[in-house]
Amino acid sequence: MDESLERSHRHISRQFNTDLQTLHQHVLEMGGIVQQQLENAGSALINNDESLAETVIANDYRVNAMEVSIDEESTYILARRQPAAGDLRMVMAVIKTITDLERIGDEAERIARMAAHKSGHALGHHQQLLPHVHLSVEHLNDLAQSMLKQALDAFARMDVELAFQVAKRDVKVDQEYDGLIRQLITYMMEDPRSIPMALDIMWAARSLERIGDRACNICEYVIYFVKGKDVRHIDLELVQVDLHSEEQPAGRTAE
Amino acid sequence: MDESLERSHRHISRQFNTDLQTLHQHVLEMGGIVQQQLENAGSALINNDESLAETVIANDYRVNAMEVSIDEESTYILARRQPAAGDLRMVMAVIKTITDLERIGDEAERIARMAAHKSGHALGHHQQLLPHVHLSVEHLNDLAQSMLKQALDAFARMDVELAFQVAKRDVKVDQEYDGLIRQLITYMMEDPRSIPMALDIMWAARSLERIGDRACNICEYVIYFVKGKDVRHIDLELVQVDLHSEEQPAGRTAE
Numbered sequence: 001m002d003e004s005l006e007r008s009h010r011h012i013s014r015q016f017n018t019d020l021q022t023l024h025q026h027v028l029e030m031g032g033i034v035q036q037q038l039e040n041a042g043s044a045l046i047n048n049d050e051s052l053a054e055t056v057i058a059n060d061y062r063v064n065a066m067e068v069s070i071d072e073e074s075t076y077i078l079a080r081r082q083p084a085a086g087d088l089r090m091v092m093a094v095i096k097t098i099t100d101l102e103r104i105g106d107e108a109e110r111i112a113r114m115a116a117h118k119s120g121h122a123l124g125h126h127q128q129l130l131p132h133v134h135l136s137v138e139h140l141n142d143l144a145q146s147m148l149k150q151a152l153d154a155f156a157r158m159d160v161e162l163a164f165q166v167a168k169r170d171v172k173v174d175q176e177y178d179g180l181i182r183q184l185i186t187y188m189m190e191d192p193r194s195i196p197m198a199l200d201i202m203w204a205a206r207s208l209e210r211i212g213d214r215a216c217n218i219c220e221y222v223i224y225f226v227k228g229k230d231v232r233h234i235d236l237e238l239v240q241v242d243l244h245s246e247e248q249p250a251g252r253t254a255e
Numbered sequence: 256m257d258e259s260l261e262r263s264h265r266h267i268s269r270q271f272n273t274d275l276q277t278l279h280q281h282v283l284e285m286g287g288i289v290q291q292q293l294e295n296a297g298s299a300l301i302n303n304d305e306s307l308a309e310t311v312i313a314n315d316y317r318v319n320a321m322e323v324s325i326d327e328e329s330t331y332i333l334a335r336r337q338p339a340a341g342d343l344r345m346v347m348a349v350i351k352t353i354t355d356l357e358r359i360g361d362e363a364e365r366i367a368r369m370a371a372h373k374s375g376h377a378l379g380h381h382q383q384l385l386p387h388v389h390l391s392v393e394h395l396n397d398l399a400q401s402m403l404k405q406a407l408d409a410f411a412r413m414d415v416e417l418a419f420q421v422a423k424r425d426v427k428v429d430q431e432y433d434g435l436i437r438q439l440i441t442y443m444m445e446d447p448r449s450i451p452m453a454l455d456i457m458w459a460a461r462s463l464e465r466i467g468d469r470a471c472n473i474c475e476y477v478i479y480f481v482k483g484k485d486v487r488h489i490d491l492e493l494v495q496v497d498l499h500s501e502e503q504p505a506g507r508t509a510e
Contacts, residue, residue: 064488071485075347082337092330092350099354185450192444199440206461230326233319 019077020090026073027094027101030066031152034101037063037108038148038211042141044115045204046134053119056112063105070098089228093221097155100214104148107207107214114207118200133187136180137201143173144208147215154219160226163219164240173212180205274332275345281328282349282356285321286407289360292318293403293466296366297396300459301389303374311367318360325353341480348480352410355469359403362462362469369462373455385449388442391435392456398428399463399470406470406477415481415498418474422491428467435460 037056044053074095077083083091147166154163184198184205223231223239231239292311299308329350332338338346402421409418439453439460478486478494486494 061488068485068487071347075343078333078347079339079343084334088330088334092326092333095347095350096354099351185454188443189447189450192447195440195444195450230323232323233316 017081019081020083020087023070023073023077023091023094026066026070027097028152028156030063030070030098030101031148031155033059033062033066034105034108035145035148035152037105038111038145041108041111041115042145042208044112045118046138046141048115048119050116050119053112053116057109057116060105060109063102067098067102070094086225086228089225093225096221097218100217104211104214107211110207111204114200114204118197118204130187133180133183133198133201136176136183137205140173140176140180140205140208143169143176144211144215147173147212151215151218151222154222158222158226160223160243163222164236167216167219167236170212170216173209177205177209272336274336275338275342278325278328278332278346278349281321281325282352283407283411285318285325285353285356286403286410288314288317288321289356289363290400290403290407292360292363293366293400296363296370297400297463299367299370300373301393301396303370305371305374308367308371308374312364312371315360315364318357322353322357325349341483344480344483348476351476352473355472359466359469362466365462366459369455369459373452373459385442388435388438388453388456391431391438392460395428395431395435395460395463398424398431399466402428402467402470406473409474409477413477413481415478418477419491419495422471422474425467425471428464432460432464 037059040052041056043049044056074091077091081087147169150162150166150169153159154166181202184202188195188198217232220231223229223243227243229239229243292314295307296311298304299311329346332346336342402424405417405421405424408414409421436457439457443450443453472487475486478484478498482498484494484498
């Protein structure tokens with residue numbers, strides 16, 4: 001464990017009681033499963049690996065089950081411990097984060113379905129024609145995975161700076177996505193036989209783009225939790241300047 | 256106001272205090288705005304009405320603002336009133352419902368963007384070729400709108416039976432969506448010049464299909480609130496049989 005991580009773990013320990021620490025830990029476990037699902041879905045898509053795709057589809061229930069159980073855990077904490085201020089914001093951040101994690105799990109399952117479907121097409125000459133498309137899919141996939149990983153790191157350490165950085169990377173995902181869609185449209189128009197497969201890639205790309213959005217959502221909950229400010233639907237550059245100029249103590253601001 | 260609605264309003268009045276009634280009312284107001292946004296987006300899409308599409312895009316901030324304010328209201332109620340059992344489930348249902356409402360608002364905005372984009376294409380002969388596609392889009396649009404309306408009715412009256420009915424209609428949306436996508440693929444393959452416009456319709460259709468999913472989510476929160484059971488990720492037919500056989504008193508079951 002690196003030093004800053006240890007420091008923030010100590011920080012969390014002082015700040016929260018065991019219930020909240022366990023809750024936090026469960027979210028990270030759920031995040032780990034979702035990360036694995038996304039990693040497998042991406043590699044099934046890129047390598048036309050139908051059996052790996054099936055594994056992802058078969059494992060989606062685990063993500064769903066964790067969402068339900070963490071939701072129950074949160075409700076229990078709200079009812080029994082009646083948290084206030086920072087602790088309450090923590091529970092709110094958890095309730096919202098797991099919704100996004102579950103939906104990222106759904107997108108991973110959709111990518112896996114497209115991977116399974118795509119590997120079923122009679123590809124023939126199409127596969128050779130697509131190296132630049134494949135490269136773009138790989139880029140988009142790497143970006144989405146790394147954003148999710150960093151969002152979960154930001155959540156693990158309640159690291160606002162990292163949360164801001166991740167949220168800003170979403171522009172890059174959108175650019176990569178737009179470029180890929182344009183390539184695919186050109187490709188479909190040039191060779192209409194490629195349409196079914198190109199559409200599969202398009203849906204998968206859309207899912208990757210949405211995963212970037214959801215990773216941003218998670219980062220916004222981290223900022224909300226630590227700074228006590230709801231930064232959804234606001235320009236992040238402005239928020240960051242604003243928060244730095246205020247220099248509020250972390251985790252214990254407005255109720 | 257019809258009789259059953261009045262009866263359930265009286266039921267809610269007895270059951271909740273003013274804070275919770277106001278919270279409930281605010282969700283319905285937000286629902287009304289989202290419904291209007293979706294209605295306008297759908298009619299912009301079907302009638303190629305670019306100016307109506309712009310109105311939808313310009314009004315999305317209202318939905319976002321309501322989500323943030325209802326979230327704050329919920330957090331305040333949790334902190335100050337420390338609700339338990341049914342009241343706590345009510346707040347949890349609200350927190351989750353407004354997330355889905357906000358995302359339905361986002362989908363409405365996306366549909367409006369596609370409508371604006373689509374009306375920008377040089378259509379020429381394509382428009383004449385698409386009457387059956389247009390009809391399918393209209394069907395899908397009607398279905399999504401009516402599911403959202405009914406989901407909000409179910410939420411307004413906390414009507415579990417209606418919630419079950421709505422959730423079951425999602426199969427119909429999925430069928431309609433699949434049929435439309437197949438039509439569009441055929442269309443694109445027959446006439447590659449139609450690809451850009453067909454893709455706009457495809458994205459809009461995807462949004463409508465997602466709106467059906469989110470209307471279902473809202474229904475599941477209604478069932479969770481009234482019956483105290485989390486029915487996400489479970490076959491609804493089974494849940495319904497199960498709940499009927501138990502005949503638990505509404506709104507006051509497990510904590």
